[in-house]
Amino acid sequence: MDFTLSKQHEMVRKLFKDFAENEVKPMAQEVDETEQFPLENVQKMGKLGFLGIPVPKEYGGQGADILSYIMCVEELSKVCATTGVVVSAHTSLCADPILTYGTEEQKQKYLVPLAKGEKIGAFGLTEPGAGTDAQGVQTKAVLDGDEWVLNGSKCFITNGKYADFYIIIAYTDIVEDRRGRKVKKFSAFIVEKGTPGFTFGTKEKKMGIRGSATYELIFQDCRIPKENILGPRGKGFPIAMHTLDGGRIGIAAQALGIAEGALERTIEYTKERKQFGRAISAQQNTQFQLANMATKVEAAKMLVYKAALKKQEFADGKKVSYSVEAAMAKLAAAEVAMEVTTKAVQLFGGYGYIREYDVERMMRDAKITEIYEGTSEVQRMVISGSLLK
Amino acid sequence: MGLEEYKGVYVFAQQVDNELSGIAFELLGKAKELAKDLNTDVTAMLLGSDVKGLVDQLAEYGADKVIVVDDPELKNYRTEPYAHAVASIINEYKPEIVLVGATAIGRDLGPRVSARVATGLTADCTVLEIGDFPINPIPGKEQKHNQLLMTRPAFGGNTIATIACPDNRPQMATVRPGVMQKIDPIAGAKAEVIEYNPGFTPNNKYVEILDIVKEVSDTVDIMEAKILVSGGRGVGSAENFKMLQDLADVIGGTVSCSRAVVDNGWMPKELQVGQTGKTVRPNVYFAIGISGAIQHTAGMEESDIIIAINKDETAPIFDVADYGIVGDLNKIVPKLTEALKAVVK
Amino acid sequence: MKIVVCIKQVPDTKGGVKFNPDGTLDRGAMLTIMNPDDKAGLEAALRLKDEVGAEVTVLTMGLPKADEVLREAMAMGADNGILVTDRVLGGADTWATSTTLAGALRNIDYDLIITGRQAIDGDTAQVGPQISEHLDIPVISYAKAIKVEGDSVIVERQYDDGYHVVKAKMPCLVTALSELNEPRYMTPGGIFDAFEKEVTVWGRADLKDVDDSNLGLAGSPTKIAKASDKVRKGAGEKVALEADEAVTYIMDKLKEKHVI
Numbered sequence: 006m007d008f009t010l011s012k013q014h015e016m017v018r019k020l021f022k023d024f025a026e027n028e029v030k031p032m033a034q035e036v037d038e039t040e041q042f043p044l045e046n047v048q049k050m051g052k053l054g055f056l057g058i059p060v061p062k063e064y065g066g067q068g069a070d071i072l073s074y075i076m077c078v079e080e081l082s083k084v085c086a087t088t089g090v091v092v093s094a095h096t097s098l099c100a101d102p103i104l105t106y107g108t109e110e111q112k113q114k115y116l117v118p119l120a121k122g123e124k125i126g127a128f129g130l131t132e133p134g135a136g137t138d139a140q141g142v143q144t145k146a147v148l149d150g151d152e153w154v155l156n157g158s159k160c161f162i163t164n165g166k167y168a169d170f171y172i173i174i175a176y177t178d179i180v181e182d183r184r185g186r187k188v189k190k191f192s193a194f195i196v197e198k199g200t201p202g203f204t205f206g207t208k209e210k211k212m213g214i215r216g217s218a219t220y221e222l223i224f225q226d227c228r229i230p231k232e233n234i235l236g237p238r239g240k241g242f243p244i245a246m247h248t249l250d251g252g253r254i255g256i257a258a259q260a261l262g263i264a265e266g267a268l269e270r271t272i273e274y275t276k277e278r279k280q281f282g283r284a285i286s287a288q289q290n291t292q293f294q295l296a297n298m299a300t301k302v303e304a305a306k307m308l309v310y311k312a313a314l315k316k317q318e319f320a321d322g323k324k325v326s327y328s329v330e331a332a333m334a335k336l337a338a339a340e341v342a343m344e345v346t347t348k349a350v351q352l353f354g355g356y357g358y359i360r361e362y363d364v365e366r367m368m369r370d371a372k373i374t375e376i377y378e379g380t381s382e383v384q385r386m387v388i389s390g391s392l393l394k
Numbered sequence: 395m396g397l398e399e400y401k402g403v404y405v406f407a408q409q410v411d412n413e414l415s416g417i418a419f420e421l422l423g424k425a426k427e428l429a430k431d432l433n434t435d436v437t438a439m440l441l442g443s444d445v446k447g448l449v450d451q452l453a454e455y456g457a458d459k460v461i462v463v464d465d466p467e468l469k470n471y472r473t474e475p476y477a478h479a480v481a482s483i484i485n486e487y488k489p490e491i492v493l494v495g496a497t498a499i500g501r502d503l504g505p506r507v508s509a510r511v512a513t514g515l516t517a518d519c520t521v522l523e524i525g526d527f528p529i530n531p532i533p534g535k536e537q538k539h540n541q542l543l544m545t546r547p548a549f550g551g552n553t554i555a556t557i558a559c560p561d562n563r564p565q566m567a568t569v570r571p572g573v574m575q576k577i578d579p580i581a582g583a584k585a586e587v588i589e590y591n592p593g594f595t596p597n598n599k600y601v602e603i604l605d606i607v608k609e610v611s612d613t614v615d616i617m618e619a620k621i622l623v624s625g626g627r628g629v630g631s632a633e634n635f636k637m638l639q640d641l642a643d644v645i646g647g648t649v650s651c652s653r654a655v656v657d658n659g660w661m662p663k664e665l666q667v668g669q670t671g672k673t674v675r676p677n678v679y680f681a682i683g684i685s686g687a688i689q690h691t692a693g694m695e696e697s698d699i700i701i702a703i704n705k706d707e708t709a710p711i712f713d714v715a716d717y718g719i720v721g722d723l724n725k726i727v728p729k730l731t732e733a734l735k736a737v738v739k
Numbered sequence: 740m741k742i743v744v745c746i747k748q749v750p751d752t753k754g755g756v757k758f759n760p761d762g763t764l765d766r767g768a769m770l771t772i773m774n775p776d777d778k779a780g781l782e783a784a785l786r787l788k789d790e791v792g793a794e795v796t797v798l799t800m801g802l803p804k805a806d807e808v809l810r811e812a813m814a815m816g817a818d819n820g821i822l823v824t825d826r827v828l829g830g831a832d833t834w835a836t837s838t839t840l841a842g843a844l845r846n847i848d849y850d851l852i853i854t855g856r857q858a859i860d861g862d863t864a865q866v867g868p869q870i871s872e873h874l875d876i877p878v879i880s881y882a883k884a885i886k887v888e889g890d891s892v893i894v895e896r897q898y899d900d901g902y903h904v905v906k907a908k909m910p911c912l913v914t915a916l917s918e919l920n921e922p923r924y925m926t927p928g929g930i931f932d933a934f935e936k937e938v939t940v941w942g943r944a945d946l947k948d949v950d951d952s953n954l955g956l957a958g959s960p961t962k963i964a965k966a967s968d969k970v971r972k973g974a975g976e977k978v979a980l981e982a983d984e985a986v987t988y989i990m991d992k993l994k995e996k997h998v999i
Contacts, residue, residue: 013934016811020925054926067928077927410900470903473868473878498898502880505833505865509872514834514960517863529964543964549750549860556965598908599877604893605904621998645999678998699996700975701989707979716975717992725982726989733986737999 008307017073021080024053025088033085036216037366042167043088043216051122056095059320060104064112066120071320075258075313082262083269084363086370087216089262093255094163094217095119099126099172102193102248106236115170115195127168128252129159129222130245139174139242140189144224146175151231153194155224158206161377165220166205171196173222174245177238191241195233202227213369250328252378253335254316257309260338260374264302267342267349267367271295274353274362285352294352298345305338329391336384339374346371397490400563403429404489406480407438407452407460408499410471414448416618417495419576421569422456424522425493426577429458431524432540437461437489438585441479443469446587453585456577460585461487467594470606471499474599477506482592484511489564491542493522496568504568514559515566520573520673521545527558542567547669552688572617572673573696614648616665621647621678624667624694625655628683628704628723632660637724638682641731644738650674652684668693683723686711703727740793740887742784743847744817745840745854745870746777748801748808773808776855780915782922783885784853785816791887794818796847800828800839806938813933814925821847825942830956833861837869838953842946844874851892852912856881867914877907880914 010018028046036043050056058074060066067073074096082089100119103111118124135141144157155175162171173196176189196203206221236244272295275286285291312330319325346368350357357364375381405421407414418438425436435458440448442464449460461483467475480503484492492507494500496518508515527541542565545556559565616622623642625635635649642649651661653668667674668690679697684690686702686709694700695714702715703723712718719726750769773781784795797812799805800823809820823843831839844852852871857864864880871878883902884895892911896903897918943954952958980988993999 012807012810013930016807016814016925016930016933017927020814020927020930024924053924054928058927062928067926067931069927069931073927073931410898471898472905473880477872498881501864502868502878505837505863505868506872506878508865509834509837509869512834512960514832515865516961517833517861517865527962527964548862553966553968555963555967557961558964559961562960599875601877601879601905601907603903604906607901607904609901678993678996699992699998701992703985707977712977713974715977717989718975718977719985719988720977720979721982721985726985729982729986730989733990734999737990 014072014076017069018076018080021055021077024050024055025080025084029081029088030084033087033363034360034366036085036087038360040210040215042218043085043091044167046088047091047125047167048122050092054122055092056122056125057100057120058096060100060116060120064104064120065117071254071317072310072313075254075309078255078258079262079265079309082259083266085216086259086263086367087214089259090163090214090217090256091125093252093259094128095126095168097252097255098128098163098248099168099170101251102128102172102235102244103195105247106193106244107195108232110232111195111235119170124169125164125167126170126172127162127164128172128248129162130174130249131159131161132157133160139191139245142174142176142189142191144173144175146177146192146194148177148231149228152228153231153234155194155196155202155227155229157224159222160206161209162220162222163217163377165218165222166198166208167218169198171198171222172235172248173224174241177241190239191245192238193235193241193244194229195235196224196227196229200227200229211373213366213371213373246328249378250326250331251316253331253384254309254312254327256374256378257305257312257331257334257338260335260342260371261302261305261309263367263371263374264298264305264338264342264345267346267364267371268295268298268302270362270364271298271349271352274356291352294348298348301341302345305334305341308334308337329388332379332384332387335374335379336381336388339371339381342371342374343368397561397563400488400490402434402437402487402489403432403491404437404439404483404487404493404564405457406492406494406500406503407440407448407457408495408497409440409442409445409448410499412442412445412448414451415495415497416576417497417500417569417571418452419455420571420574421493421495422452423576424569424574425491426456428491428522428524428542432490434490435459437487439463439480439483441468441476443467449585449587450583453583454579454581456580457585459588461588461590463590463592465591465594467596470603471503472601472603473502473506474597474601475594476503477510478594479592480507481510483590484564486590486592492564492566494566494568496570500568504566508566511564513562513564513566515568516544516546516557516559517568519544519546519567519569521556522567522569522574527560529556541565547692570673572675616648616650616667617672617674619648619650619674619676621645621680622650622667622674622676622694622697623647623680623682624650624652624684625661625682626652626684626690627654627658628685629655629660630683630724632658634724635660637727637731641680641727641734644731644734647678647680652687652690681711681715682727684711685709686714740787740791740850741796741848742787742793742851742853743796743798743844743849744777744781744784744812745852745867746781746797746799746808746812747774747855747858748772748799748805749774749858749860771807773811774855774858775917776857776915778855778922779917779919780853780855780913781812781815781817782920783882783915784851785923786920787851787885787887788816796821796849798840798843798847799823800831800836800843809938810930810933811925813936814929815923816929820936820938821941822938823941823946827943827951827955830959831954832959832961833863833865833869834961835954835956835959837866837873838949838958839946840866841870841873842949843941844870845947846941846945850909851887852876852910853885854912854914856914856916864914867912871912874910874912876910876912878912878914879905879907882913882915883918885913885915885919
């Protein structure tokens with residue numbers, strides 16, 4: 006067991022940190038204020054290979070590992086959680102399932118441009134009537150000759166409108182289970198932006214990660230080629246769940262980054278800010294709060310990195326599940342992010358509540374990590390399910 | 395040959411377009427002091443094409459002798475013919491000290507010459523004096539006297555080192571412009587003129603100048619100013635510098651600034667004081683809204699009088715200021731301008 | 740074309756300098772970076788590689804840990820890295836550094852050598868020109884633009900009052916200003932590749948045509964007589980005043996000192 010980062014991981018972190026500080030941080034306030042998708046930085050990241058970090062070189066990726074990808078989301082989220090989630094949704098929810106389940110043709114056609122950063126990816130499972138409960142999914146795909154015909158809508162889709170390729174979960178069959186109940190069987194599809202019948206609905210106005218584009222996707226007799234089914238017909242649900250296992254590690258890294266960013270700023274601020282003639286960092290309350298925050302951040306980090314290493318084992322070809330590790334990482338990191346940012350705002354006092362200082366934004370950004378890609382309650386279900394099986 | 399055979403303090407009298415650079419006079423001023431301590435004389439090395447007319451000016455600023463190398467190959471500065479000329483003078487006349495300005499020319503010429511004559515070179519010196527090496531006697535080790543002790547900042551001005559070159563001659567230094575004092579010119583002074591030409595044979599090291607582009611800057615040289623009104627981040631905006639300009643106008647000063655101001659794009663780089671900007675030593679330096687990071691103070695702490703205005707009483711600028719005012723610059727500066735108007739008119 | 744870029748690992752002075760409790764510089768606590776001027780030189784070489792094709796070798800002299808800065812250069816796109824490290828090379832001044840690097844360069848095929856103008860720890864700007872002298876090749880310092888035409892290099896050479904466009908036949912040495920360009924970022928894949936490659940490590944024995952008397956501390960003509968962290972000038976008066984009082988105070992001082 007070794008908790009030391011290798012030299013190349015240290016260097017990879019330095020790269021992400023430099024990029025985040027120089028390119029992303031100066032834009033973070035504006036991205037939040039104007040709810041603008043950080044397109045220019047996403048394009049820059051694409052050119053630098055940040056959108057294909059764990060993808061093998063033969064598919065246009067960087068051939069680096071999961072931990073490097075996780076550190077990328079973490080470092081970006083330290084300064085701008087919006088930018089962090091763009092990379093996470095693109096990589097974990099779109100590039101990763103194509104890498105895992107795609108045919109060679111699908112990989113050449115879709116994964117290569119995604120990994121090279123020429124195209125952006127997104128993933129659509131959630132619907133107005135179906136979040137945590139997948140059986141509520143109404144979007145339907147029917148095979149008509151050489152084409153699948155999609156009808157229905159998806160909501161709260163990260164990278165919506167800006168993404169070029171979408172992984173869409175729709176039901177393709179209804180079967181009876183052993184007790185005679187009708188059960189939907191799902192399949193996954195790759196849908197390109199611009200396909201007739203595929204349009205965008207409302208853009209959501211959000212509490213946090215305001216620059217990330219969150220859209221409704223609408224499918225009305227949207228016809229896609231037969232070969233755009235991803236993985237076997239009827240296996241869409243396990244594909245979606247497995248994809249979300251990976252996605253959760255990305256969101257856990259985002260939450261970790263938010264917490265670390267808030268902690269760093271709080272340390273700086275409490276050293277500078279004076280009350281009653283001395284820096285507030287000289288007061289024991291501040292010191293103990295900072296100690297608690299740092300300890301929790303470190304604990305979350307261990308879980309996130311452990312989940313990343315477990316997913317690496319899978320990527321290396323071992324038949325292992327990282328579902329529980331991912332759930333624990335996301336549960337812990339999201340709650341730490343919420344707690345640390347709330348404490349940060351408190352230590353900043355009035356300045357923590359105004360937009361001039363980043364901790365206000367970070368506290369708003371943190372909340373979503375307890376909700377999307379499986380709420381904290383869902384994570385508890387996953388974890389307890391494995392304990393009690 | 396023994397080191398003691400090397401005699402005299404030599405300076406490289408930099409000229410551009412047949413006009414002597416300020417650094418030439420500054421070096422002469424320092425060389426005169428060193429020569430006095432060593433009981434020797436000061437020689438200026440004047441290189442160029444058609445430059446003999448500059449000899450008297452060098453004499454007025456303290457040169458006892460001038461070695462003139464006048465050759466068409468030396469019309470514009472190029473490393474090789476200049477290095478060849480200076481190295482040849484050193485080999486021929488054997489000076490004990492050679493000073494070169496730490497300018498864009500001198501910092502190219504100095505190292506090339508020092509490598510050619512196989513001696514040490516200390517860069518960008520701010521203090522030069524004659525003393526012993528080692529400074530304090532060490533038992534069992536010879537203490538050499540009459541050594542050139544060269545002091546220079548390093549690490550962005552955070553450290554300072556004093557360097558000697560005890561076993562090689564000449565002792566060479568490049569000297570930061572704006573630090574040494576030129577003497578008041580002695581009208582009518584004459585120097586002994588030695589014309590010397592080592593011969594120039596172009597070879598692979600002679601580069602070709604395809605074009606010369608002059609970038610005329612309409613900003614004044616802050617290194618020449620007697621009074622500087624310098625602003626920092628605390629001034630708040632480019633527009634607020636108007637307030638500093640008004641003060642400068644009424645007191646006959648020039649506006650300068652800190653690095654933060656240049657980084658913010660409020661003022662051009664030519665006006666920046668500090669380690670990565672210019673070193674200044676005016677009679678009066680107003681530091682207005684400047685926190686006083688060492689990066690900045692390294693470039694201005696030699697000013698005769700430093701007056702600092704800053705609202706933060708813990709700002710490090712107060713550690714170098716002669717007169718520090720903790721207060722609001724937005725209120726103080728306009729009122730000061732008004733008060734000065736009344737007095738100056 | 741073959742280009743060698745000389746780079747140096749230096750303490751990062753940007754984020755402030757750390758001191759030990761006794762007031763001396765705490766070098767261990769400071770992060771290290773690739774010297775900025777050198778990085779601009781490397782970027783210039785990599786652009787030539789992109790435009791006209793070149794093999795780019797990075798060369799550094801330093802402690803074994805300077806390997807890091809070579810890997811960083813390779814992660815940006817340099818093809819090979821050479822580390823010159825040896826106990827006997829320690830404590831070198833610019834002369835002994837330049838003789839060492841020249842000794843290494845004599846083993847390498849090159850058309851163009853690029854160095855940074857100066858390192859942010861020493862600020863001397865001497866090593867580049869000194870190397871060129873030892874190798875008997877032309878030097879163009881203070882480059883703000885570099886291009887290659889046939890067997891020549893054409894450089895915009897910065898001066899205080901403008902610049903010269905200078906042409907030199909290769910082999911040639913050019914020293915680069917930070918203003919030359921905006922260096923590229925590494926890429927994650929580039930970093931992983933850089934750690935799979937070998938860095939060539941040379942010691943004293945690998946240096947060509949250099950006498951022992953020109954190496955390391957013993958071979959350095961300049962000697963440190965005294966070094967200290969900078970002592971600041973003492974503080975003068977400090978007063979907290981309202982605007983009108985402040986103006987009176989300043990006017991009095993200016994009169995006292997005969998400024999007005």
